[in-house]
Amino acid sequence: xxxxxxxxxxxxxxxxxxxxxxxxxxxxxxxxxxxxxxxxxxxxxxxxxxxxxxxxxxxxxxxxxxxxxxxxxxxxxxxxxxxxxxxxxxxxxxxxxxxxxxxxxxxxxxxxxxxxxxxxxxxxxxxxxxxxxxxxxxxxxxxxxxxxxxxxxxxxxxxxxxxxxxxxxxxxxxxxxxxxxxxxxxxxxxxxxxxxxxxxxxxxxxxxxxxxxxxxxxxxxxxxxxxxxxxxxxxxxxxxxxxxxxxxxxxxxxxxxxxxxxxxxxxxxxxxxxxxxxxxxxxxxxxxxxxxxxxxxxxxxxxxxxxxxxx
Amino acid sequence: xxxxxxxxxxxxxxxxxxxxxxxxxxxxxxxxxxxxxxxxxxxxxxxxxxxxxxxxxxxxxxxxxxxxxxxxxxxxxxxxxxxxxxxxxxxxxxxxxxxxxxxxxxxxxxxxxxxxxxxxxxxxxxxxxxxxxxxxxxxxxxxxxxxxxxxxxxxxxxxxxxxxxxxxxxxxxxxxxxxxxxxxxxxxxxxxxxxxxxxxxxxxxxxxxxxxxxxxxxxxxxxxxxxxxxxxxxxxxxxxxxxxxxxxxxxxxxxxxxxxxxxxxx
Numbered sequence: 001x002x003x004x005x006x007x008x009x010x011x012x013x014x015x016x017x018x019x020x021x022x023x024x025x026x027x028x029x030x031x032x033x034x035x036x037x038x039x040x041x042x043x044x045x046x047x048x049x050x051x052x053x054x055x056x057x058x059x060x061x062x063x064x065x066x067x068x069x070x071x072x073x074x075x076x077x078x079x080x081x082x083x084x085x086x087x088x089x090x091x092x093x094x095x096x097x098x099x100x101x102x103x104x105x106x107x108x109x110x111x112x113x114x115x116x117x118x119x120x121x122x123x124x125x126x127x128x129x130x131x132x133x134x135x136x137x138x139x140x141x142x143x144x145x146x147x148x149x150x151x152x153x154x155x156x157x158x159x160x161x162x163x164x165x166x167x168x169x170x171x172x173x174x175x176x177x178x179x180x181x182x183x184x185x186x187x188x189x190x191x192x193x194x195x196x197x198x199x200x201x202x203x204x205x206x207x208x209x210x211x212x213x214x215x216x217x218x219x220x221x222x223x224x225x226x227x228x229x230x231x232x233x234x235x236x237x238x239x240x241x242x243x244x245x246x247x248x249x250x251x252x253x254x255x256x257x258x259x260x261x262x263x264x265x266x267x268x269x270x271x272x273x274x275x276x277x278x279x280x281x282x283x284x285x286x287x288x289x290x291x292x293x294x295x296x297x298x299x300x301x302x303x304x305x306x307x308x309x310x311x
Numbered sequence: 312x313x314x315x316x317x318x319x320x321x322x323x324x325x326x327x328x329x330x331x332x333x334x335x336x337x338x339x340x341x342x343x344x345x346x347x348x349x350x351x352x353x354x355x356x357x358x359x360x361x362x363x364x365x366x367x368x369x370x371x372x373x374x375x376x377x378x379x380x381x382x383x384x385x386x387x388x389x390x391x392x393x394x395x396x397x398x399x400x401x402x403x404x405x406x407x408x409x410x411x412x413x414x415x416x417x418x419x420x421x422x423x424x425x426x427x428x429x430x431x432x433x434x435x436x437x438x439x440x441x442x443x444x445x446x447x448x449x450x451x452x453x454x455x456x457x458x459x460x461x462x463x464x465x466x467x468x469x470x471x472x473x474x475x476x477x478x479x480x481x482x483x484x485x486x487x488x489x490x491x492x493x494x495x496x497x498x499x500x501x502x503x504x505x506x507x508x509x510x511x512x513x514x515x516x517x518x519x520x521x522x523x524x525x526x527x528x529x530x531x532x533x534x535x536x537x538x539x540x541x542x543x544x545x546x547x548x549x550x551x552x553x554x555x556x557x558x559x560x561x562x563x564x565x566x567x568x569x570x571x572x573x574x575x576x577x
Contacts, residue, residue, distance in 0.1 A: 053408050055575040078410040085408070089401025093323060105315040106416075107409040151405065 004031040004067065006159050006190035007052060012061035013214075014047050021047045023214035024061070029192055029207070031066075034185045036201035036222070037194040039211030040303055045194045046086050048211070049163050053083055066158055079109050082157040084165055088148030092137035096128060096147050099136055104154050122150040127176065141168030149180070160184055161192045166200065178204055202295040212303040222295070229293035229301050233271050234263040235278065236287040243283045250274060266290070312411070316419040317426060320389065326427070329385040330434050336381060337373025337439035344369075345446045357536055362443065367452045367465035369443025370436045371539060374476055377435050378532055383508045386480050389427045390487025391500035393420040394570070398495040404575050417488075417570045421563065424484045429477035436473035440466060454541040468538050475535040479551050482528040482558030483508060489562040492569040495576075525550075528558050 007029035014022040022044040029035045039045045050056040052063060054071045063070050065077045090099040100119045104110050110118075123129050126146040131139065139147065145168055152160060162181070166174045174197075181204050185191050195201055201208065202222065209219040218225060233252070237243045240257045247255045247264045250273070255264035266274070271290045278285050293301075320326055341362065349355070349363045358372040394417070397403035406416055443449070452465030460468075487504040494500050511529040514520055524530050531551030537544035 050404075050575070053404075054410075055404050055407060057572070057574060075410055075412060078408060081408070083405075083408050085404055087401070089405055091319065091400065091402060094319070102315055102319055103405060103409055106312055106406055107411045 005029060005064075006031045006033070006066055007035075007063070007192060009048075009052070009063040010061055012048065012051060012063055013059050014044075014051060014056060015059045020059075020214050022051070022058075025211075025214075025216045026219075027063075027209060027216065028219065029190060029209075031190050032185075032188060033207045034181065034191045034193065034205045035207045035209065036205035037192060037209050037211070038198070038201060038299060039194075041196075043211040043303075044214040045211050046163060049083075049085055049161055049192075049194065053078070053081070053085065053161065055085070075108070079107070079155070080158040081161060082152030082154075082159070083161040083163075084145075084148045084152055085161070085163050087164070087167065088144045088151075090136045090144070090147060093135065095133050095135055096139065096143075096150075097123070097132040099147065100151055100154065103151055110155065118154050119150075122153045125153055125180065126150045127173075142170055142173050145169055146173070149177070156187075157184075157189055159190045159192065163194045164196070165193065166195065166197060174200070198295045198299055208295070210299060210302050217302045225298050226293055226295065229265070229298045231266050232263055232291045232293060232297070233266050233269075233274055234261060234287075234289045234291055235274075235285060236261050237278065238284040238286075239282075242281060243278055246277050246281045246283065247274065250277060260286075312415065313419050313422050316423045320423050320427065321430075326389060329388060330430065333377060333381055333385060333431055333434050334438040336377050337369060337435055338442045340373055340376060341369045341439065341442035341446050357533070358539070361453075363447050365452050365462075365465065366440055366443025366445075366447050366449045367462070367469050368539075369447060370439030370469040371472060371536070373435045373439035374432065374472060374535065375533070378476060379512065382431050382435070382476070382480065383483055384505055385431050386424070386428055386483055387487050387501050387504035387508065390424045390484045391491050391502075391504045392497045393424055393488050394491040394566075395494050395497040395500040396491075398575070399497050407575060413570050413573075414567065417492075417567060421485070421488055421566075424488055425481055428480040428484050429474060432473040432476040432480070433470070436469050440469060455536075455539045456541040458541040460541060468543070472535040472538045475538065475548055475551075476532075479532055479534070479555055482555040482562075485559040485562035485566070486528070489566040489569070492566045492573065526554070528554065530554070 005028050007027055009025055009027040012022060012025045013020060025048055037045055047056065051058045052065065054074045066080055068077050097119060101115065104115055123132050126149045128143065128146050128150060131143060149165060166177050169177065178200065181191050181193065193205065205222055208222050208225050210217045235243060237260060240260055240262045243262045244255050244257050247262060250269050251267060252264040252269055253267060271288065275285060275288055344362045350360050352360045354360060356372065357375045358368050361368040362372045397406060407413065449462055451459045451461055453459050486507055490503045491500040508529065511527045514523055515527050515529050531547050531554065534547035534551050537547060
């Protein structure tokens with residue numbers, strides 16, 4: 001039996017002016033997981049998140065949140081979902097605390113009696129207690145981001161959808177957010193985290209989904225994704241051209257030369273075997289390093305090296 | 312939710328400035344008439360010739376002067392900002408995720424905009440009454456029909472007139488709210504709304520399109536002056552209310568349909 005899914009989509013798609021921004025996405029986010037949602041700029045991450053939360057109407061597809069069909073169940077499901085979508089947004093002329101008060105009061109199911117305590121808690125959790133009385137327009141980008149998180153944490157949530165939560169934050173803040181995400185996950189919440197910071201994702205996530213040009217290219221546990229790219233071997237040699245030929249001849253893939261270094265994916269080839277062949281072929285080996293693929297390698301392997309934003 | 316919305320809107324410096332300007336107009340008018348003397352009987356804007364006779368007429372003159380432009384302008388600003396302003400700030404997406412509920416949020420916006428219509432008109436009349444009572448006599452009031460009513464009766468009529476004016480702005484408020492759901496740019500919604508006021512007022516003055524006049528939302532805006540007669544004449548005021556109700560239903564439905572289906576990208 002499939003585990004409970006906090007987010008499930010089937011064929012979710014969105015056309016903008018006839019062009020697909022999101023094209024048949026099937027997400028399966030297990031309950032209790034910390035799910036890293038990756039993809040280059042313009043790959044459809046934020047559009048997907050907006051559809052999940054009912055801000056955009058999908059052009060096709062179905063989806064459910066916390067086991068309930070959306071968008072019909074939005075009013076009963078969304079109270080359990082804390083979200084930060086494409087940066088924080090608040091009223092500039094109001095203080096941080098007044099802003100939280102307004103959002104807390106503008107919907108059903110939140111007790112006014114516990115409101116001041118909950119707001120104080122949320123502000124303390126993101127380290128904003130001292131700046132709570134300041135007007136939002138005086139906040140720095142990082143403080144605004146923190147206030148956005150505080151708003152998502154006003155009540156205990158079963159699901160948190162965090163779109164680039166560390167955007168604009170100092171290293172200290174980034175660490176705190178990582179800590180916060182782990183804490184939330186430890187409390188049993190599902191965290192759906194979109195980020196460009198692959199090292200962030202690698203540190204906190206149990207599952208990963210990779211978007212590219214509106215499609216979900218991969219969706220696996222983090223260890224699965226990392227092992228799918230396989231280990232690589234990097235060698236520093238006197239004759240890189242010859243070494244590359246030997247590696248390719250052994251059946252290694254993705255072989256590339258850069259300066260005096262040659263690298264390639266090992267596949268089934270053993271590093272010691274490669275070493276013996278190189279030496280046997282008269283290549284002088286100065287260094288030979290087997291490497292495990294990082295999330296960045298896996299990401300680039302899936303989405304390509306190109307720097308241009310998908311049109 | 313309505314209370315929270317009202318607090319947010321009325322706590323805004325912009326909204327307070329609008330109300331302050333509306334407050335200043337009748338005060339300015341009263342001081343000007345006090346210093347320079349009013350126009351001769353039958354000249355100038357309605358009631359201004361009587362402004363120095365009685366504080367009640369100062370208030371009514373204030374209403375006459377602010378009615379064609381200042382009050383509609385301030386309502387266009389508030390109504391045009393209602394949804395487009397939230398979209399522009401990005402707060403609309405967080406209100407919808409909260410979830411405030413699209414229909415309920417629009418209803419709260421509508422109620423608070425209506426509240427602002429009433430507040431704007433009451434604001435003018437109260438300022439006029441205070442300024443008028445300080446600067447001019449405040450005895451029994453001579454009505455337009457020549458009869459005399461007690462001072463408090465006159466004050467009551469002035470306040471009633473402000474409520475009538477407030478309600479006669481509901482149609483405009485609904486138009487503004489509808490336009491506000493169409494865009495993410497609040498200034499555009501405000502400009503379009505005030506543009507429609509001007510257009511309606513111009514059409515109202517062109518006799519060649521007289522057949523249109525009963526349908527223009529500005530047509531009965533001055534009907535409140537009938538409250539200064541004795542007995543008060545309600546005929547045009549009821550007609551106006553019916554017309555405003557029509558505008559609220561049509562544009563309210565438009566805003567509702569747009570709000571429920573809108574893709575929130577901002």
